[in-house]
Amino acid sequence: MVGFVDETFRDGPQSLWATRMRTATMLGGAEWVNRAGFNKVCVTSGAAFETAVRFLGENPWDRLRLLRAHLPDANLEVLIRSRNLFGWAQYPDDVVELLFRCLRDTGTDWLKVFDGLNDFRNIAAHFAIARHVGLKSAGMIAFSLSPVHTDRYFAGKAAELVGYGVDTVMVADASGLMTAERSRSMLGAIKAAIGDVPLEFYAHHSMGLAHEAYREAIGVGAATLTVASRPLANGESVPATRDIAAIARSVGAPADLDIEAIEKLDDYLTWAAYQEGRPVPAPAKFHRKAYDAFAGHQIPGGMISNFRNQLRELGLIHRLREVLEEASRVRMELGYPVMVTPFSQFVGVQATMNVIQGERYKTIPNELVSFVRGTYGSPAAPIDQNVKDRVLNGASLDPINLVEQYARPMLGEFARTHGPFGSHEDLLLHLFYGRDHVAAMYASGVVLEPKPVRDVPLAALIKELLKTPKLRSVRVERPGAKLQMRLARA
């Protein structure tokens, strides 16, 4: 028996819809998600919070309360990105605690916490604080493909997480590069290192490898696999629930899921995707050439399309290949950071400048100096000494003590200088997104309906046909059903 974690409302929209799934769409599908029998349902993240505030005019705290009300039987989970929490700066422990309390009070049961460098000095406190406020936590290990990211390295990281008292260890492959063989060997090594602590597995299906990696994970004894409803799966997202349920069944680990509920959810979200103009991607097929090309630089797909646009504007699109090769080198020199936000940006931006300026590390952004100084923690391999010298430019800088830095509170000062605030939730929104964006959100006029509003298929059909020009009449007939429309024209 294997369990499932649902990402239909979080990673699916983040990977496929630019995080633009509205609360109304979620509530429309909530009854089936609630019934489906997932171990956990991930409902939000920093990206979802920020998009709700800045682009959808929705209060993300109200969204959480509504999801809690309409998912009464589900364990709700929230993704936490290291010290950035729901913002972009690095926040100290007192902000971590206030955020976790507010999440608990709006109905969150679980947190899953990752650090893009797997430097757990950044997040050790998160696990203690979660336990302290009564939340369960999954400690995430960010997978990356590199000579230093060995099975032994990951097993050591997993054991470290167990030492922090995590409730589960979750291995996450955002790159989609984990093959079946690697899944078996790596998850096996981690399982041996964590003993009775449940192992969870999470992979994007972007390279066409996640199905087989999941199959191996079941064999190794993973407690959960992460999936999403089909219209929010595949592409750069996780695999589809029904596909993985079928694989689990085929290896004799039947999924305890209500497949009929998931079919209904898939059907409803196919309609929602159409309404939002979002294509439903097909599952990727594995291609050795694409795999090898991507494995070198591991720059996420969304970022590469940005690159293309920028290089085209500069008239340098013919140098894209060079930039990507340079990115492989820069990534190696910077100690193989896992290619997720913000490290993928550091590598990508530096590689572009190195190529365009014709001299490596001629211009160095402040963020890269911070990275090399250790502000974000330490990457898996040491940073190349020549690059380090060049970036720091001989300046003697004090070593950074992360733990000391995180112990310094900031909320009192922030409330004094920026307050007063209506609530702790309000304070956190101001802290993460700034006064202007929060004011614009409150003024957006978007009203979140407390009850799901969903057209039944027949109503959806009629409304859609009414949008069709040149139509005089339509008749659809089937045994037991007949629809006849004659449109009045002015």
Next chain:
Amino acid sequence: MKPIDKPAAAALVVRAPDRLTYQDVLQIVELVRAALRFERVDVQLGELRISVERADVSPAAAVGAKAAASAQDTTTVLAPGLGYFRRAAAPEGPVLALVGRMLAPDDIIGAIEVMRQRTEVRAGVAGELVEVLAEEGALVEFDQPLVRIRHR
């Protein structure tokens, strides 16, 4: 205008859904919009019927020849109605529209799918399947070429 109601070779492969789903709605909308290229269209596939009338009547909306228009030694099999071309007769079934396949007139070369019902399409002549002209899953109109068969 030519009404399209050719369930001639219709054989119901997949049971008709007993409830309208959102995916059915999307297919109906797509079919209706495709049908709007004609002045008036009636589709009947299996137990499903769709009739559409345009508001503005354009005399230019012509329909292709009904008979299989072909080179002399080949026959082109045409779609019996509006729907999605499938190279197999059932969702998990073998691909039937395969180049090189030798066919008898009664052999099935694929199907037209509407709302999860597939209507089989038969070769009509004996020969070798030499070309597949419609893509798997493509929305095809009445009389659109599906495959070409070289006479034996």
